[in-house]
Amino acid sequence: MDTLESLPSLETARKLGLLPEEFDRIAEILGRRPNFTELSIFSVMWSEHCSYKNSIVWLKTLPRDSDRMLAKAGEENAGLVDIGDGLACSFKIESHNHPSALEPYQGAATGVGGINRDIFTMGARPIAQLNSLRFGDLSLPKTKRLLRGVVKGIGDYGNAFGIPTVGGELFFDDCYNTNPLVNAFSAGIVEVGKSAKATSYGVGNPVFIVGSATGKDGIHGATFASEDISAASTDKLPAVQVGDPFMEKLLLEASLEIIATGYVIGIQDMGAAGIICSTSEMSAKGEHGMIIDLDKVPTRQPNMAPFEILLSESQERMLVVIEKGKEHIIQGIFDKWDLNCAQIGEVTPKGEHDLGRLHFYRNGELVADVPAYDLVLGGGAPVYHREYKEPAYIKEYAKFNIDDVDDIEHEDIKEIAEHLLSHPNICSRKWVYEQYDSMVGTGNRSTNAPSDAAVVRVKGPGIPETEKSIVITVDCNSRYVNANPRIGAKIAVAEACRNIVCSGGEPLAVTNNLNFGNPYVPEVYWHFVEAVQGMGEACLRFSTPVTGGNVSFYNQSSDDGPVFPTPTIGMLGLMENPAHQMTLDFKNEGDLIYLIGQSTNDIASSEYLYSFLDIKASPAPYFEFDDEWHVQEGIKTMIRNGWLLSAHDVSDGGLFVTLAESAMAGNKGFQIVSDDRHRLDSFLFGESQSRVVVTVPAEHKQTIEGYLHDTIMPFMFLGTVMDSSPAFVVDNTQVMTLAEAKILYDNSLGNIMA
Structure with missing residues (x-):
């Protein structure tokens, strides 16, 4: 000594x-x-x-706590949830933000390695991976370098390790210029009692x-x-x-x-x-x-x-x-x-x-x-109990009034649609996911059947045979959280649930990755406290207990300040019967398109308002627990009864982007009518929550509408799916053809990175 x-x-x-x-x-x-x-x-x-x-x-x-929890939250290497048939799913999400900011390839690669080790030290065999990535201004050479390195690091490590990367999210904002966020999620399977x-x-x-x-x-x-x-x-x-x-x-x-x-x-x-x-x-x-x-x-x-x-x-x-x-x-x-x-x-x-x-x-x-x-x-x-106080900008954001923004005309839709479909926060992530092996292990049920969440069959060496699938997703719109941390965190949980429900699953439990700035800054710590409380309220309401996760503070620099508060939600769902799997792609000419849920005159924190109109100061979009719960229960029932052909939740980019994504996935078009009770910009591009676009065969029209009326479910008949000469038509005005939309959507990220 x-x-x-x-x-x-x-x-x-x-x-x-x-x-x-x-x-x-x-x-x-x-x-x-x-x-x-x-x-x-x-x-x-x-x-x-x-x-x-x-x-x-x-x-x-x-x-x-829940009846399915098999490990105390945060006390083991990863969470452990009973999924029936004598099987359990171990899952967790963790960050590798700081290493990825300095050495993106190894930072991201070792993040993937570390999260998978957390799973197999539970005795579980990993079967699927997700990732949640945040970067700065994509026009900057530094951001492109970081994105290239991180994506290659994830792909090289995951592909060589032999576990499929089945989904994730990618988001860009200037607040991440210095501090990218790299959150890695993994899920594995173990027999109950053998962990x-x-x-x-x-x-x-x-x-x-x-x-x-x-x-x-x-x-x-x-x-x-x-x-x-x-x-x-x-x-x-x-x-x-x-x-x-x-x-x-x-x-x-x-x-x-x-x-x-x-x-x-x-x-x-x-x-x-x-x-x-x-x-x-x-x-x-x-x-x-x-x-x-x-x-x-x-x-x-x-x-x-x-x-x-x-x-x-x-x-x-x-x-x-x-x-x-x-x-x-x-x-x-x-x-x-x-x-x-x-x-x-x-x-x-x-x-x-x-x-x-x-x-x-x-x-x-x-x-x-x-x-x-x-x-x-x-x-x-x-x-420690740290000091916290509300930042002054929160009250300023709350002063936003939609009436101060002029509504759009039909001739404006095309320009806005082109902007959104080509925007890095919305366009296809093809450039990213083509670098990942999504099919190794042959358990991925989503590669050729696109859905709001990843559906992965429970199978692998040493895993008893079952028809069950896990349904997994990572979600967080950090712009919403920055505008109102409590509501934004609630929305992150609700959207994760909604994505699982729209894919045919039942939400079970949550792991979280809480990415924030310096906790010694009172305004930053207020973000954290509010977000945790909002998340807790939502997890309690949706019966999705928290199994554990990761806190990443100090995502902050003297040049850019703190990143947006980003409480990433990794959620586990379960699909008992493969017949319940629901995809988002439009299927047939003449299928009926419905919007389930209540639209509002709301463009707050939307991509349209933020990047097209360049208005940064607005509150989080409309969200109400009761509305969300009602919609999700209705979607579950309609899927279980076999009435739906597709389901896709309305999120980033609003209703028009949701319709376009479903149309492009099915190589179809659509013709819809707008809701004259609401502003056109808010109806098409607003991001108010708790809404889902579904399609049904024409012969189910009376059945669906009868059910929706009986359950007092807000809904609107939008129009029909087009197959011959497919185009995107709003109120008899052709916005663009399917081919024009796909060129923008599929190639924009790759063109930027090239």
């Missing part, structure tokens, strides 16, 4: 991201001043990224590190993710990890095989903060300690310092605790897969005055002695 004279100072603690009061608290916990290794340990474990010290008081307010836990207990049980060797990449990655991006951030490129998808594939198979033996006490991915995070969290949960010999950790570079070994975030590594006497079994499995498998320590009992200590040795010398419980979230890690 270090001498008193060599012990680090308060200034060193500050450089490691610790507050003065936290430095004092560490000395109080240890009963002495920490040495540098111990101070480094506390700095990463008490970073926002690991401890959630500025967010946990509000996260605890989210609804977390693994992230825990450690049993005195004398051996502790193994398995997978890749430990290098100097990613050191202090957790603290790097807990500070604002600045010009100096490029000096921290070593904090960005480097991934190897082929190694991850081997690690997947080996991990599932050792879990299947039944000899695994606990297993945890080494993500943020590496060895120290896994040893402390597993020990604290199991109320035991560990003794770890760092000399036995396989390393890539010679003479690595103790803190480097402990804090490294080298990828494709796990910490595993197994039953004593079964060492040869785990060693044999990892030898078969040609992976490192080294016993580095053993489990120790809890002490008389603590729940378990971690003792780390290097070259035979004790280099760190720390209590596991005091390092972790829910234990001794600090918890």
Whole structure:
């Protein structure tokens, strides 16, 4: 151990991201001043990224319980939800924002690797991936470079790993110029009762590190993710990890095989903060300690310092605790897969005055002695109640009056439609998804059957046969959240539910990725508090409890300020019967087109208002829980009764874009009449919520309208699907042909990136 004279100072603690009061608290916990290794340990474990010290008081307010929940929210590597037939779905979303801002390819690739490890350390085999991406002004060379790198990183890692990327979202705004957001979602399947836990207990049980060797990449990655991006951030490129998808594939198979033996006490991915995070969290949960010999950790570079070994975030590594006497079994499995498998320590009992200590040795010398419980979230890690206040702009946005904006004429529709269909926030993501393998594993039911959410059959090696499918989506319109965080977060949950319902599924549960600016800025923290409360209200109303997720603060820079508050919702739904699958494409000439739900005179925060008219200050669009619930229940009933041929929710771009997307997906046209009770711009391009476009065969006209009248469901008959000479016609005025629309929609993003 270090001498008193060599012990680090308060200034060193500050450089490691610790507050003065936290430095004092560490000395109080240890009963002495920490040495540098111990101070480094506390700095990463008490970073926002690991401890959630500025967010946990509000996260605890989210609804977390349902009959289907098989793991306590936030207490395991990922959420676990019972989907019936003796099967469970493990799913989670996490960010890799800061690494992707500096090194987009590896930042995105290792984000994909990390989220999949969270799934298979639960004992679940990953079957599908999604991603939610945010970038700045696409006319900037920097933004194009970031987008190229991130998309290639996701594609290369996911394709090589062999898990299909089945959907996602992509959004552009100047607020993301410095801080892109890269959120990765993964879902996997495990038999109920065969999942693994992230825990450690049993005195004398051996502790193994398995997978890749430990290098100097990613050191202090957790603290790097807990500070604002600045010009100096490029000096921290070593904090960005480097991934190897082929190694991850081997690690997947080996991990599932050792879990299947039944000899695994606990297993945890080494993500943020590496060895120290896994040893402390597993020990604290199991109320035991560990003794770890760092000399036995396989390393890539010679003479690595103790803190480097402990804090490294080298990828494709796990910490595993197994039953004593079964060492040869785990060693044999990892030898078969040609992976490192080294016993580095053993489990120790809890002490008389603590729940378990971690003792780390290097070259035979004790280099760190720390209590596991005091390092972790829910234990001794600090918890703060931050100051918050409403930003002044919120009241200014609320002053927006639609009457101050002139309504459009029919001759204006074409120009607006061309703008929206070619806008990067709306146009086809073909340039992106063609770089992803969406069919590997042959479980994707959406590739040739487009729908609002991804539908993935529950199948794969070792998964019992079933007809069930999971229905998954990621959703958040951050412009809405910026305009009104509480309403915007409610809309994000509601739209995720709506997308699952329109695809034929039943919403079950939520994982979230909460992307915000600096929590020490009161206005930013107000965004966070309001968004969490709105999300909680919505999850409670739609019976979709939160299984866990990720908080990413410090998405902020001195040049651009904070990003829009972006609470991304990853939602899991279930489709029991494949006959219930519903697609969004128009099917036949003469099919009837209906708008389900109530339109309002509302263009607030719409893409039309924001980018076409360049009016940035407006509130979130209209949303009401009762309306949303009523519409979703009606859509479920109509799908189950077999009355619908297509369903597509009205979202970005409004009704016209919804109709165009369904028409283009089916190579059809449409002819509709507008609603003379509302302004034309709001009817066609407004984004008021809780609306769905459906098509039905002409012979079901009386049945559908009878049901809608009986249930007092707001609806409007819009018109019919066109097949011969397909075009988009509004009030007998041809806006554009199908061919013209597809050229704009399909090629705009690719043309920009070319």
